[in-house]
Amino acid sequence: MEVDDFQSDTESFLSWLSEVGVRINPKMVLKDLRSEGEGRGRGVVAAADFEEDEIVFSIPRSAVLNVQNTMPGCESSSSTSTLSSMPNWLALTAAIISQGQKPHSKWAPYLAILPQQLDSLIFWSESELSELQASTVVTKIGRKSAEEMFSQHIEPLSLPGCTNEMCHRVASIIMAYAFDIPEDQETKQQENETGATEGDADELVSDDGEEEKTVLSMIPLADMLNADAERNNARLCCDNEDLEMRTIKPIAKGEEIFNDYGQLPRSDLLRRYGYVTENYQVYDVAEISSQFIISELTNGPLNTPEGDILAPLTLQDAKKRTALAEREDIFESSYDLAYSGPGEPAIPDELLAFLYLLLLDNDNLNAIENSQSTLPSRSKMGTELVGQVLANLLRLREQEYVTTLEEDEELLQAGNLKHRTRMAIQVRQGEKRVIRAAILEASTFTANNKRMRIGQEPKLPAGGGLNQNGKRRADDHTNMKKGRHR
Ligand SMILES: C[S@@+](CC[C@H](N)C(=O)[O-])C[C@H]1O[C@@H](n2cnc3c(N)ncnc32)[C@H](O)[C@@H]1O
Incomplete structure (x- = not known):
């Protein structure tokens, strides 16, 4: 005009x-x-x-x-x-x-x-x-x-x-x-x-x-x-x-x-209104889907904080635990991570509870299933294992973005970006920051692992599984997926 x-x-x-x-x-x-x-x-x-x-x-x-x-x-x-x-x-x-x-x-x-x-x-x-x-x-x-x-x-x-x-x-x-x-x-x-x-x-x-x-x-x-x-x-x-x-x-x-x-x-401001400003960054969210979580936990074994190896969940077991999560009303197809505030953690209770159910040992799982016990308080569900596994999952989720947070920051600083490209980078940069904040929060989980399904599993030979950085071992060819797509 x-x-x-x-x-x-x-x-x-x-x-x-x-x-x-x-x-x-x-x-x-x-x-x-x-x-x-x-x-x-x-x-x-x-x-x-x-x-x-x-x-x-x-x-x-x-x-x-x-x-x-x-x-x-x-x-x-x-x-x-x-x-x-x-x-x-x-x-x-x-x-x-x-x-x-x-x-x-x-x-x-x-x-x-x-x-x-x-x-x-x-x-x-x-x-x-x-x-x-x-x-x-x-x-x-x-x-x-x-x-x-x-x-x-x-x-x-x-x-x-x-x-x-x-x-x-x-x-x-x-x-x-x-x-x-x-x-x-x-x-x-x-x-x-x-x-x-x-x-x-x-x-x-x-x-x-x-x-x-x-x-x-x-x-x-x-x-x-x-x-x-x-x-x-x-x-x-x-x-x-x-x-x-x-x-x-x-x-x-x-x-x-x-x-x-x-x-x-x-992300929503851009979708609905077509603009973003820095002032909205406090409301940024990042999502992790239950499908992503299940696929990672069924695909390969995990290293535990103690150095044990946690065998992958079978699809059938994952299904049973997901059904229980649905019954307990904590199952969501996707979980929102946000910045923590007073009384508001970055990791929602429902996500924590879902991971807890996925990592719980069979005896305690059956007790919840048979209604002999209930899900414990948030602090008890935040076990060291749940924190470690969640941090690994979040690192993998972050790697689904093609660029790193640091690369996005450089791009934004360098300038010379088209208007839409700049807004897109601000959105993805914000989501990665939220994921990093959630990883930090997950690494503060220290509750006891005694109800977790470590030690119940047959020990797997070394060579499989996610290492502490959430990356698959190089020799695990069948499980290699979702890397960076440069
Ligand atoms: C309700 S209208 C506001 C009036 C609009 N500025 C106009 O000239 O028609 C909403 C639109 O205004 C723009 N807008 C609103 N607040 C903005 C802001 N803080 N920065 C940039 N654009 C903004 C966006 O294009 C948004 O879709």
Whole structure:
């Protein structure tokens, strides 16, 4: 978009906001922030000091773009009922596409300022995605399943000129811009009178414990606020007739006014919003899947801290222990590792318990299975063996990434990186740091190994197994896998 278009679109948008009844505090400005960082686009900045709990702007509910407000414009009652029966995000996608095709849509000046291009992961090429290496975020993009939904729900609406790419663009804007707001009193009352219920609206629990319906909505101007982890200083308040953006702390003149997108790891921030900043790194997570753990423990013998060799689990034994983990409600297909905080370890209890069950001796395993005993406390499950095996598994998990943490740090320092490549490196670097922190935590486990399945196993000849660094011995050809792929 030309610079002039950007500015003139902002101006048309601002005059439209006033036409539709949006009241803007003169102490705020909608600013072009593109020169302050790639992807920053427009943002809201304080032009004078704000106190805490001041209104930055207020928006009448009639200006909100959602399925309810666009329905009266729907050509036929059959499309009205079709929209109501769709998943929320798809119905809103259809409503926005349909408004975009109307030259005189009430929301035209608003739609004109929504981005044509986004950096969310769904728009990345295969080669750009490969920079994320072993990050599991790549498996969560969901392009194919979204397209199945488009063909099931949007195609039958026969919206002229509607393509998959258009649907992806609109659905991604919804993911990055839309708000879930509680249904307004009037609609609620109408529904109570007619007994109508809305499709699959998300539900919140209201103060009085009643489930409260929410409506996925595009809220002009409210969605012009950027976000940056803990720097949020305003929030959307839906308690009054108009929706209000209110400050939650004093904001000094010149400061940007930030909303809160949530405490997201950078992988998810990139997937959903197409940007990352260093301020989100405290929320980074790394994942280790149970499939990876089982495959490593069944594939080869392990060296124990005492130098004993722990025979690999048979597939049947692994299955039995996994079934027990499921029964004990600690089995997850993938476990999240995060930075530790007060009372929050890097290694989740469920992962610790799963490894404990995989490494427990048969007598104690049977006792849990027969409900003669239960899983012990976290400190007792953190045995030296569990810590050692987990540290080895985590080292192997780290080696699934093509580059090392140190190499990523060098790449970031060297600069000259394309915007998407830089963001991908920041994500994978963050995940490796989390894995390293979890390895350190695992190496502090010191509980007694007496219930562990060491010593029960027939001793294996030297030459097999993982060494202390988690690497397979060079002569173990059959078990060589998952090395670095340079
Ligand atoms: C709700 S919109 C905010 C308004 C947006 N800046 C615009 O001009 O349309 C969310 C999008 O803004 C951008 N964004 C928000 N916060 C950002 C930040 N701290 N740094 C860079 N981009 C950001 C991302 O592209 C994100 O998908």
